[in-house]
Each structure stands twice: as structure tokens, then as C-alpha cells.
Amino acid sequence: MWTSVGGPEALPASSVRRPGHMVGREQDAAALRELLTGHRLVTTAGRAGMGKSRLAATVAASVTDGPWQHVVEVRWQGSGPASSGALAATVVLALTGARPAQDTVGVAEVVRGLPDGRTLLFLDDVDPVHTECIGLVQHLLMAVPDVRVLVTARRPLGLGDERVLRLTQLSGEEPVGGGGRAPAVELFLDRARAADEGFRAEEADLPAVAEVCRLLEGVPLAIEMAAEQTVRHSVDELAGLLREQQGWLTSPRPVLRRHRSLREAVGAGYVLCEREVRIVWARASVFAGPFAEGTAVFLCAGGSVEARQVPGCLARLTAAGVLEAVGDPGGVREPRYRMTRAAREFGEERLRDAGEFQVAAERLVVHCRRVAAVAESLWSTGGQTQAMRLVLDEQDDLRAMVEYALDRPEHSADALETVVNLWFWWVVHDRAEEGREYLLRLLPLNDADDPLVTRALWLAAWLSAGTDPETARVLLGRAWSAAVMAGDDATIGRVAHVQGTLALQEQDAEAAARHFQEAADTVPPHAAGGPSPAVSQAAVAVAEAMFDPVAARRSARRALTRPGVREDAWASVVARYARAFVDHRHGRSARAWRRAHRTLASLEPGLPDVHGAAALRRLMADIEAGIPGRLCLPAAPLPRTGVPAAPAAASRAPR
Known part of the structure; x- marks a missing residue:
């Protein structure tokens, strides 16, 4: 026997069972059937739009051989918290078919209304009466041994005997080993065909469908609403709209009033x-x-x-x-x-x-500026792993803060300071183009006489060196003049480092070596805000390897003995690459391979590759292939192709 009743928006259970609603939920359905068979209290939990009610109603109705003789469904759909006892009154109505004389009743009336025999009480969407539901279910389970309870809610009841099935978003990844599309994509296509019989998804449309599902975070309700929009928009247009916002999604045929739009579905939890x-x-x-x-x-x-x-x-x-x-x-x-x-x-x-948006955004600006300052301090004082983890954790908000500040001149200095302090993130972790774009947009918004602008000009030049050398030279000229006027030795030396990078790209190794040596001799030891003298000294060795192997070995050794190099993990990687590169360029390939391998093995796993790690792997590949060393200087954001190498002594594979 199935009995169904509900609150203000009650609908019969059959109304939630329609073609396609179980797409991607087969494993969840099997798990729920197993839980219902073996336990007296089961809660299907999950955030709004996960399909809790559909799954629970379908499974409860389909298990005809379950350990119960009666199924009683009570759906509470009130828009806000209800008075005490309101849920029990609705349950009595479902059990007896007659509304109680009073609006609120106690547990005793519910117990008297239960039919003889084993009963499954299905309490659906109990969030507005969550507290009352806890007490009601606890008393029922103690008073009536034959009753079992299935609950759907955004959060579990928290009772000791409760078993919880948490519904998460549908996966956007294809099943391992092939054998079909991703569950989220399959649901989208199924609902799109149901909304428009003429809908056909070509192979070229599938990437856009996958992006739609990703933007909607795999939420079934949102995916269904988006699929129904295909009668008005192409899949590409839909993906473009959803990149901007998703709260506008609506359904022309909502099963529940709060599912008329995605905004209302989320808002239903807000009011509680x-x-x-x-x-x-x-x-x-x-x-x-x-x-x-x-x-x-x-x-x-x-x-x-x-x-x-x-x-x-x-x-x-x-x-x-x-x-x-x-x-x-x-x-x-x-x-x-x-x-x-x-x-x-x-x-x-x-x-x-x-x-309050302006106040909250300004607090976020303050937070992001502090994060960048702390990260730069960590990087410069030997905590480079911690600096990387900090920026990894905060990178989304750091980007959002810079984008926010670009439209608000009063925050442009904060954003510029943040981007400059993250110099290592742009250079060392191959994000040069992103950092360059931010700097070129922020520089015109700031006072040209600000010392921070001088550092920003140098950094913008360094980040431009690999892709736009002409712009880099213009920026270097401005940075050098300002640094000389201010007596800023660190920036003067780092300008020389960028000049060395540009010379290497022009295959003028001797000029590059002179510039890099000037940088190594000019930048003060332990100067924050850019590459250390050890990095520039390692670059000297790489440049000298093209024309003077003896001097190159000497410079590589000097780089590894520079003050502070042991505390500077990136400088150490660059210096070790320089030694390995010099060895390979001049016939000691087996030794070079071992040096590179040991350096890579010493890097901490689970973090983004530093630029030097990529250079080391490329060097090892060249050695294994018997190719003369191709330069991929990890001390600068060079183009991917690197600098062509001159003929060298024959290489030999590592033994």
C-alpha cells in the first residue's frame, strides 16, 4: 500500500518519476535499496538540486520485496520554519486520511495512526521542520519496532542508528575504460531531447556540453534546467551565458514551486x-x-x-x-x-x-595584499615550498582581487604591489604571460614616480623578454633610469639580468655572460623581490658553456657557493642545471644525466613544477637521445623553443 500526502506544495509521488530522472544515479539507487533493506533509519542528504526526493521516491516505490507491507509518504514543502507539531499533524493526515482537529499533534497520535504490519514512513524534504523531525523519528523508532523511516533533507538527522546516503554532483568525466559518456553529459542530452524532440548533439557539440556541466558543477537540477534552454539557445551560446551567471536558469515545467528557477532553489535554503x-x-x-x-x-x-x-x-x-x-x-x-x-x-x-559589497571587497583587497607580501617574504627567506602552497591556496582570490582593482583606480596600487610581490609565481612557475598582462594593464594606473613602479617595470620587462623583446627593451630603459636615480642596486642588477636574457635569445652568448655577471655582482646578497645573485651566476655558467667550458665550470661552482644558495631552492635548482648543462655540452653526458636526475629526485612532490624542473627533464631527454644540449634557461621566461645550441662534443647516453 502506498499512501501519499504533503504540505503546502504537496504532489503525488508519481509526479516526480519521469523519463531520464535516474540518469547517472544508478549506483546511488542500488546503494539506497541496500540501506533500506538492512536498516530502520536511512537519510538521503545533499545540497539543493541533487535529486534527493526523486531518487528516494523512486527507490521506495520500486522495492516491492522490501521488509515492509505499507509505504506512507509525507512531503513537507513549506517555505519556512513551521510551528511545533505541524509535521506530526501532516503524518497523521497521511496515515488516517483525516486532518486532526488541532493544527499540531504529538507522537502518540502518530503511533495510533500507523497501520498494522511493517511500515516504511517516507518523510520527504523535512528541512523546514528538521528539529521536529528528529524528535518524531526518534520516538517512533523506539515505540514501534515494525516501522522504518526514509528521510530526505539537506543534512542528516544526527541520530545514532541513522544510515546516510549523501548525493554529490554528477561526474563530468567519462567512465574509466570508455563505455559511454560522462553521467552529467548523459543527463543533459537526455533532458535536451525530452524538451525538444528535434535536438541533436553532434560530436562537435560535446565539448560545449561538457563545459556547461562543469560550469553547473554537476548539479542535476541545474543541468536539467540548462538542457531545457536548448529550445532557445545553441549549446555554445548556452555555455557563454553560463560563464557569466547561472542564477537566471528556469524551468517551464517545475515539479516543485521552488524549482521554478535555480535562484529560488538556492533561496529556499537561505530562508531557513x-x-x-x-x-x-x-x-x-x-x-x-x-x-x-x-x-x-x-x-x-x-x-x-x-x-x-x-x-x-x-x-x-x-x-x-x-x-x-x-x-x-x-x-x-x-x-x-x-x-x-x-x-x-x-x-x-x-x-x-x-x-555591503564594497566593504567586503575592500577587506578582500587587504587580505590579498597581505597574502602576496607574506608569500614573497617566505620565498626570500628560504620558505619557498610554503610560499608556493600559500599562493596555490589563494590564487583564485588573488586573480579576482586584481581584476576587481583594474576597474577601481583607488585600488590600483594595492593590485600592483600584489602582482610585483608574486614575481616568483609568474617567472618560476611558467605563468609569465598572465603576470605580464596584469602589469601592462596596471602600470598606466599608477604614479610613475612611485618606487613600486620601477620594480614593476623591471618585472614586466622580464616577463616580456620571451615573447616581445622590443617591449621588454622599452620597459628596461624606463626601469634602469628610475633605478639609477633612486640608487636601487637590486633593480639595476636585475635589469642587467634581463639584458642577459635578451642577449641569449639573440644568440650572443658572450654579451649575455657579461650582463649576467654584472647582475650577479650588483644585486645585494639576500635582496628580496627578484632572483638572487646565485641565479644570475648560474646563468653566467650557462652562457659561458657556449664558448668557454673552463670558465663555465668555474661559474657553475661559484653559483653553488654563493651566500644563501642552500636556503634558496630555486637558485639551487638553476645552479645544478647549469653544472649539468655544462657537463653535457662538453662531453660528460653520463655525469650530467646523474646530476639532473638527483636534482629532480630532491624536489618536493605534489607541487607545481618549477621552471628549472622542466629544463632538467628536457636536458635528460636530450642526453638519452644523444642530442647536444639545447638551452632552456630556467633563470628566465624564455620561449618554449629555447636557444639553438652550437655544435658540441659528441654526447653519450648515461650508463
Whole structure:
């Protein structure tokens, strides 16, 4: 027997079962059937739009040989918190067919209304009455041994005997070993064909379909809404619209009122949050990527929200599916969170409506400037691994901050300082073009007499050297004049380093060696904000290897004995590459291969490759192929092709 009743928006269970709704959920359905067969309390949990109700209703109706004789469904669809006892009254209505005389009833009335025999009580969408549901289910399980309960909600009930099936986003990756499309893509195509019988997805459309699913983070409800838009937009047009925003997605045939649009689906959870949680949700929406708990406290506290309340609000938002815990939750590092894209768009709307967006954005600017300053300090004082991890963690917000500042002159100096302090990120980790673009856009917005602009000019020249040498020379001229006037030896020396890079590209190795030596002799030891003298000394060795092997070996040894080189991991890699390159260029290929291999083995795994690692791997490949050394200087952002090498002594493969 199946009995169904619900709250204000109740619909019969059959209304949620339509073609295609189980696409990509077969494994979840099998897991739910197994849980229902073996346990008395099962909760299907997940954030808005994951298809909890559909999956649970379909599975509950399809398990005809389950350990129950009756199925009673109660769907609560109220828009906000209800009065105490309202859920129990709705359950009594489902059990007896008669509405109780009072609006609220107790557990005893529910127990009396249960039919004889084994019963599955299906409580659907209980978020508005979550607290009452906990007490009701706990008393029912203790009072009636034959009753089993299936619950759908954004968060579990938290009872001891509860088994939880958490629904996550549909995968956008094709199954291992082939055998079909990604579940998210399959759902999109299925719903698009249901909305428009003439819809045909050509092979060329599939990358755009995959991008749509990625932008929607694999949320089934959002994917279905997007698929229904194919009657008005091509898949490419749809992907373009979704890159800008996704809250506009709507459904012409919503099963539930809150599913009329993606914005309403997200907002249904917002109205259930306490005031402080709503405020933290809105303020945290300014983060473009994952953020730390401490950063959230700095940005979200203020007004009616005290700093001590923010961690608890983050935990509640995580339980509701608004935030996702990332990294190693419960580990030794500070907790980190990421807001889902739909929730971030909704929160930003609330933040702007409250007139707080500007304040939150300015706090993010302050945070990002501090992050860049700390990262540069770590890099310059031997903590290069920590500097890399810090920028990796914060890179989304750093980019967002720079883009935000580009449209606001009052923050252009903050953005320029941030980009300049991240010099190592652009150069050492092969992101030269991104850093160059930021600098060229920010430089006209800043005062030409600012000492920071001098450093920015030098860095822009270095980042331009590999792709636009003419622009690099113009920028170098401006940087050199300003540095000389200011007596800035570090920048003067680093200008010489870039001149050496340009000379190498022109295959003038002798001029390059002179420029690099000038840089090594001019930059003060331990000077922050750019490559150390050891890096320039290693570059001298690489340039000399083209014409003077004896001097090249001497320069390579000097690079490894420069002050501070042991604490400078990148300088050490560049210097070791120089020694290996010199050895290979002059016939000691086996020794060169071993040097390169040992250096690569010493690098910490799990982090982005430093530029020197790529150069070492290329050198090893050249040795193994018997090719004379092709220059790929890891002390500068050179073009991928490197500098053609002159004929050298015959190479020999490593033994």
C-alpha cells in the first residue's frame, strides 16, 4: 500500500518519476535499496538540486520485496520554519486520511495512526521542520519496532542508528575504460531531447556540453534546467551565458514551486538559515575560490556578527551544502571551505542588496595584499615550498582581487604591489604571460614616480623578454633610469639580468655572460623581490658553456657557493642545471644525466613544477637521445623553443 500526502506544495509521488530522472544515479539507487533493506533509519542528504526526493521516491516505490507491507509518504514543502507539531499533524493526515482537529499533534497520535504490519514512513524534504523531525523519528523508532523511516533533507538527522546516503554532483568525466559518456553529459542530452524532440548533439557539440556541466558543477537540477534552454539557445551560446551567471536558469515545467528557477532553489535554503548565518553566507560570497576559516573571520565579522560566531556559521553552511570542506577536513591545517557557484551568486546578490559589497571587497583587497607580501617574504627567506602552497591556496582570490582593482583606480596600487610581490609565481612557475598582462594593464594606473613602479617595470620587462623583446627593451630603459636615480642596486642588477636574457635569445652568448655577471655582482646578497645573485651566476655558467667550458665550470661552482644558495631552492635548482648543462655540452653526458636526475629526485612532490624542473627533464631527454644540449634557461621566461645550441662534443647516453 502506498499512501501519499504533503504540505503546502504537496504532489503525488508519481509526479516526480519521469523519463531520464535516474540518469547517472544508478549506483546511488542500488546503494539506497541496500540501506533500506538492512536498516530502520536511512537519510538521503545533499545540497539543493541533487535529486534527493526523486531518487528516494523512486527507490521506495520500486522495492516491492522490501521488509515492509505499507509505504506512507509525507512531503513537507513549506517555505519556512513551521510551528511545533505541524509535521506530526501532516503524518497523521497521511496515515488516517483525516486532518486532526488541532493544527499540531504529538507522537502518540502518530503511533495510533500507523497501520498494522511493517511500515516504511517516507518523510520527504523535512528541512523546514528538521528539529521536529528528529524528535518524531526518534520516538517512533523506539515505540514501534515494525516501522522504518526514509528521510530526505539537506543534512542528516544526527541520530545514532541513522544510515546516510549523501548525493554529490554528477561526474563530468567519462567512465574509466570508455563505455559511454560522462553521467552529467548523459543527463543533459537526455533532458535536451525530452524538451525538444528535434535536438541533436553532434560530436562537435560535446565539448560545449561538457563545459556547461562543469560550469553547473554537476548539479542535476541545474543541468536539467540548462538542457531545457536548448529550445532557445545553441549549446555554445548556452555555455557563454553560463560563464557569466547561472542564477537566471528556469524551468517551464517545475515539479516543485521552488524549482521554478535555480535562484529560488538556492533561496529556499537561505530562508531557513538564522540571521547570522545568512550574513556570513552573503559576506563569504566575495571569495572567488577556497578560503581559510581565519580569513573568513576577518572578512565576515562585524556588525551583529561577532568573530567567535563565524566558525559555527561556516559549519552550519557546510552542513546545508552551501559550502564544501576542501583540503584535509579535521587535519592539522586550518579548515578551508569553498562556496558552490550558485550559492556564491545568490549570496553576492544579498550582499549588494544590503549595501555591503564594497566593504567586503575592500577587506578582500587587504587580505590579498597581505597574502602576496607574506608569500614573497617566505620565498626570500628560504620558505619557498610554503610560499608556493600559500599562493596555490589563494590564487583564485588573488586573480579576482586584481581584476576587481583594474576597474577601481583607488585600488590600483594595492593590485600592483600584489602582482610585483608574486614575481616568483609568474617567472618560476611558467605563468609569465598572465603576470605580464596584469602589469601592462596596471602600470598606466599608477604614479610613475612611485618606487613600486620601477620594480614593476623591471618585472614586466622580464616577463616580456620571451615573447616581445622590443617591449621588454622599452620597459628596461624606463626601469634602469628610475633605478639609477633612486640608487636601487637590486633593480639595476636585475635589469642587467634581463639584458642577459635578451642577449641569449639573440644568440650572443658572450654579451649575455657579461650582463649576467654584472647582475650577479650588483644585486645585494639576500635582496628580496627578484632572483638572487646565485641565479644570475648560474646563468653566467650557462652562457659561458657556449664558448668557454673552463670558465663555465668555474661559474657553475661559484653559483653553488654563493651566500644563501642552500636556503634558496630555486637558485639551487638553476645552479645544478647549469653544472649539468655544462657537463653535457662538453662531453660528460653520463655525469650530467646523474646530476639532473638527483636534482629532480630532491624536489618536493605534489607541487607545481618549477621552471628549472622542466629544463632538467628536457636536458635528460636530450642526453638519452644523444642530442647536444639545447638551452632552456630556467633563470628566465624564455620561449618554449629555447636557444639553438652550437655544435658540441659528441654526447653519450648515461650508463
